[in-house]
Amino acid sequence: xxxxxxxxxxxxxxxxxxxxxxxxxxxxxxxxxxxxxxxxxxxxxxxxxxxxxxxxxxxxxxxxxxxxxxxxxxxxxxxxxxxxxxxxxxxxxxxxxxxxxxxxxxxxxxxxxxxxxxxxxxxxxxxxxxxxxxxxxxxxxxxxxxxxxxxxxxxxxxxxxxxxxxxxxxxxxxxxxxxxxxxxxxxxxxxxxxxxxxxxxxxxxxxxxxxxxxxxxxxxxxxxxxxxxxxxxxxxxxxxxxxxxxxxxxxxxxxxxxxxxxxxxxxxxxxxxxxxxxxxxxxxxxxxxxxxxxxxxxxxxxxxxxxxxxxxxxxxxxxxxxxxxxxxxxxxxxxxxxxxxxxxxxxxxxxxxxxxxxxxxxxxxxxxxxxxxxxxxx
Amino acid sequence: xxxxxxxxxxxxxxxxxxxxxxxxxxxxxxxxxxxxxxxxxxxxxxxxxxxxxxxxxxxxxxxxxxxxxxxxxxxxxxxxxxxxxxxxxxxxxxxxxxxxxxxxxxxxxxxxxxxxxxxxxxxxxxxxxxxxxxxxxxxxxxxxxxxxxxxxxxxxxxxxxxxxxxxxxxxxxxxxxxxxxxxxxxxxxxxxxxxxxxxxxxxxxxxxxxxxxxxxxxxxxxxxxxxxxxxxxxxxxxxxxxxxxxxxxxxxxxxxxxxxxxxxxxxxxxxxxxxxxxxxxxxxxxxxxxxxxxxxxxxxxxxxxxxxxxxxxxxxxxxxxxxxxxxxxxxxxxxxxxxxxxxxxxxxxxxxxxxx
Amino acid sequence: xxxxxxxxxxxxxxxxxxxxxxxxxxxxxxxxxxxxxxxxxxxxxxxxxxxxxxxxxxxxxxxxxxxxxxxxxxxxxxxxxxxxxxxxxxxxxxxxxxxxxxxxxxxxxxxxxxxxxxxxxxxxxxxxxxxxxx
Ligand SMILES: [Zn+2]
Numbered sequence: 110x111x112x113x114x115x116x117x118x119x120x121x122x123x124x125x126x127x128x129x130x131x132x133x134x135x136x137x138x139x140x141x142x143x144x145x146x147x148x149x150x151x152x153x154x155x156x157x158x159x160x161x162x163x164x165x166x167x168x169x170x171x172x173x174x175x176x177x178x179x180x181x182x183x184x185x186x187x188x189x190x191x192x193x194x195x196x197x198x199x200x201x202x203x204x205x206x207x208x209x210x211x212x213x214x215x216x217x218x219x220x221x222x223x224x225x226x227x228x229x230x231x232x233x234x235x236x237x238x239x240x241x242x243x244x245x246x247x248x249x250x251x252x253x254x255x256x257x258x259x260x261x262x263x264x265x266x267x268x269x270x271x272x273x274x275x276x277x278x279x280x281x282x283x284x285x286x287x288x289x290x291x292x293x294x295x296x297x298x299x300x301x302x303x304x305x306x307x308x309x310x311x312x313x314x315x316x317x318x319x320x321x322x323x324x325x326x327x328x329x330x331x332x333x334x335x336x337x338x339x340x341x342x343x344x345x346x347x348x349x350x351x352x353x354x355x356x357x358x359x360x361x362x363x364x365x366x367x368x369x370x371x372x373x374x375x376x377x378x379x380x381x382x383x384x385x386x387x388x389x390x391x392x393x394x395x396x397x398x399x400x401x402x403x404x405x406x407x408x409x410x411x412x413x414x415x416x417x418x419x420x421x422x423x424x425x426x427x428x429x430x431x432x433x434x435x436x437x438x439x440x441x442x443x444x445x446x447x448x449x450x451x452x453x454x455x456x457x458x459x460x461x462x463x464x465x466x467x468x469x470x471x472x473x474x475x476x477x478x479x480x481x482x483x484x485x486x487x
Numbered sequence: 488x489x490x491x492x493x494x495x496x497x498x499x500x501x502x503x504x505x506x507x508x509x510x511x512x513x514x515x516x517x518x519x520x521x522x523x524x525x526x527x528x529x530x531x532x533x534x535x536x537x538x539x540x541x542x543x544x545x546x547x548x549x550x551x552x553x554x555x556x557x558x559x560x561x562x563x564x565x566x567x568x569x570x571x572x573x574x575x576x577x578x579x580x581x582x583x584x585x586x587x588x589x590x591x592x593x594x595x596x597x598x599x600x601x602x603x604x605x606x607x608x609x610x611x612x613x614x615x616x617x618x619x620x621x622x623x624x625x626x627x628x629x630x631x632x633x634x635x636x637x638x639x640x641x642x643x644x645x646x647x648x649x650x651x652x653x654x655x656x657x658x659x660x661x662x663x664x665x666x667x668x669x670x671x672x673x674x675x676x677x678x679x680x681x682x683x684x685x686x687x688x689x690x691x692x693x694x695x696x697x698x699x700x701x702x703x704x705x706x707x708x709x710x711x712x713x714x715x716x717x718x719x720x721x722x723x724x725x726x727x728x729x730x731x732x733x734x735x736x737x738x739x740x741x742x743x744x745x746x747x748x749x750x751x752x753x754x755x756x757x758x759x760x761x762x763x764x765x766x767x768x769x770x771x772x773x774x775x776x777x778x779x780x781x782x783x784x785x786x787x788x789x790x791x792x793x794x795x796x797x798x799x800x801x802x803x804x805x806x807x808x809x810x811x812x813x814x815x816x817x818x819x820x821x822x823x824x825x826x827x828x829x830x831x832x833x834x835x836x837x838x839x840x841x842x843x
Numbered sequence: 844x845x846x847x848x849x850x851x852x853x854x855x856x857x858x859x860x861x862x863x864x865x866x867x868x869x870x871x872x873x874x875x876x877x878x879x880x881x882x883x884x885x886x887x888x889x890x891x892x893x894x895x896x897x898x899x900x901x902x903x904x905x906x907x908x909x910x911x912x913x914x915x916x917x918x919x920x921x922x923x924x925x926x927x928x929x930x931x932x933x934x935x936x937x938x939x940x941x942x943x944x945x946x947x948x949x950x951x952x953x954x955x956x957x958x959x960x961x962x963x964x965x966x967x968x969x970x971x972x973x974x975x976x977x
Binding site for chain 3: 824
């Protein structure tokens with residue numbers, strides 16, 4: 110058994126005045142507020158851009174000592190955009206194996222440190238650098254190919270797909286940790302500047318900095334927010350050029366299948382998933398079979414995944430789209446948010462009486478996928 | 488009986504051309520730099536070809552060589568030399584010939600080098616190749632002329648300096664599309680055009696590039712060749728010369744005693760500009776695209792500095808089956824995308840961009 | 844791609860220059876770039892095979908958010924090209940966004956695909972362009 114007993118987030122923003130260690134330390138110390146540092150067995154750090162942009166090696170140890178935990182066991186996990194959930198999965202393994210009884214997971218990354226033209230170059234490293242990563246993918250090039258293919262294959266128009274970012278912005282309005290807290294209309298999405306046409310700026314995650322932390326414990330004494338029932342993952346095709354159907358994330362389908370074998374998931378009330386771009390959110394909903402293939406955008410547009418809709422509430426935080434996507438930190442934010450929802454303590458858009466939640470992360474176009482299942486303990 | 492000239496043992500097995508799709512009109516250049524239209528009209532120019540931002544002499548050279556190999560139909564393993572003539576090298580130090588050889592599958596057992604002699608380097612590579620092939624040292628040689636020619640913005644040279652490439656696969660005369668009959672080189676130290684190390688654009692002597700340079704050397708080479716072979720202009724069906732503009736090749740042909748109808752088939756510069764190392768070689772390719780078996784061709788490239796080589800070539804029956812195996816010059820000339828002066832300036836790195 | 848090493852550029856030269864794919868001797872399928880194992884059946888018995896040079900554009904994106912070294916050709920058109928026996932992700936060159944459409948025929952051309960700033964190596968490789976000239 111693994112329980113989430115402490116959580117913390119830094120608001121996603123351009124934190125020019127704080128470095129990676131500082132952001133991680135703020136999140137970590139808050140998550141551990143009432144825990145004794147010397148009862149901590151491990152710190153698992155999730156960071157991706159720290160390496161992509163040559164900032165710091167052995168980041169976990171430096172964060173540990175900077176935060177005041179010198180002596181603790183520390184290691185870093187890197188799995189691109191899916192790093193955060195990868196770190197949570199490592200932490201859960203330590204707990205489940207009995208090697209640790211209390212683990213701190215902290216995810217941190219900063220995208221505001223460099224000019225955008227440089228950050229776009231780093232983004233290409235989410236993809237195979239001996240293949241398409243050699244080309245000028247920039248921000249959203251591969252997702253743009255998927256979006257056009259989706260529109261052509263399923264005859265979905267651009268406006269229907271614009272309901273996703275509109276919903277995300279609407280959800281984020283109440284989230285004090287979200288980077289973009291303003292409403293937009295679907296029409297505005299189409300009017301926004303193109304980033305990787307057909308993707309516009311308003312289909313894309315904002316470039317912000319963030320850190321989130323959570324404490325996982327093996328026994329549920331004290332202040333338990335939620336149970337971390339299972340985390341599963343799978344690797345997938347290294348390129349969308351390889352699968353017969355590029356609009357299926359084989360890695361996520363497989364990870365989800367493994368998760369359902371590991372845990373009996375009867376219903377899902379809330380999901381935080383990886384909508385780096387609108388099309389990613391749509392394809393993930395379909396990979397999870399929460400919508401029929403080609404129908405997820407339409408379901409979003411009629412409120413199926415909104416609060417009060419028939420389906421689970423998707424991304425009440427605002428998702429990567431509006432909360433933000435500080436790469437290595439994102440998965441940790443998602444698990445924190447789901448845990449807070451299940452514990453009834455989420456400070457933004459609340460999903461009332463939610464008992465079952467998922468967090469989903471994907472790197473690139475599905476080279477890896479992680480999925481976590483959380484359950485309320487009430 | 489006089490001894491056979493070694494050239495007669497050699498022939499052209501494949502020819503190939505690459506012309507980038509982008510074009511700019513002469514009017515646009517004239518308007519930008521305050522020239523009167525009479526300036527470019529006197530050069531008999533209409534448009535010039537411009538390499539795209541992801542092209543350079545190496546990429547164009549490879550495309551031309553690949554087209555030549557399609558026509559040649561020879562095993563890349565039988566190619567023993569790759570000579571790349573350019574005055575616009577992407578690397579000051581590092582051969583382009585090896586990149587092209589690698590991409591063609593010719594490596595590693597081959598000679599490969601970049602040659603420099605203004606617009607004549609590829610021609611020198613051709614003549615050297617005839618010797619290598621005739622001697623049996625190599626079976627086939629690939630000679631590539633390719634340039635993204637530079638001109639100082641505002642210099643009259645800007646009307647003509649353009650981008651393009653031509654390539655030839657030379658080998659034993661049997662099976663070739665055209666056999667060599669003879670060749671002749673003529674060089675002197677004539678400083679008509681130069682570019683100093685580390686400088687982006689060449690300087691030239693304007694009129695001085697004409698009489699003592701272009702005309703003197705081409706006439707020296709062409710007359711020398713005809714004297715050696717005992718031929719006169721009327722013995723040739725076609726004559727093609729280096730073409731720095733649309734006017735010079737007609738004039739030098741006339742000075743040598745050729746008639747306009749012998750010259751026109753090989754003049755491509757008015758539509759694409761002066762492609763430097765590829766200039767005369769694209770002209771020759773256009774002739775081969777259309778020539779009949781038995782036609783005799785005089786070809787004389789020229790390079791500043793200065794020198795010219797003249798070759799006499801006789802077309803064989805094999806030309807017919809080879810010509811449709813790769814794009815013809817006229818097809819390449821007609822596929823075009825018009826761009827304006829600012830796009831041209833960006834594509835050819837004339838706008839100073841500061842990078843890391 | 845910026846800040847890449849000379850050995851990395853060198854190692855990939857064959858597949859980049861000649862569009863060489865990996866061909867699985869077990870299931871017969873091709874994949875690009877060549878991998879150590881077959882992405883379809885897992886076999887590690889691979890041979891190399893050159894891909895066809897003409898294909899169909901399955902989908903594309905017009906990328907405005909490009910790294911600085913690509914700025915001279917922005918917006919960059921990134922395409923998913925179906926070559927029949929395999930698909931590749933590549934740049935579509937010699938074309939403006941209005942010249943490009945799903946289903947159009949494209950042909951391979953040899954181009955500069957990346958460069959390491961102004962003083963580093965130039966990476967050459969295959970891009971695709973519309974078969975139809977303007
Ligand atoms: Zn296989």
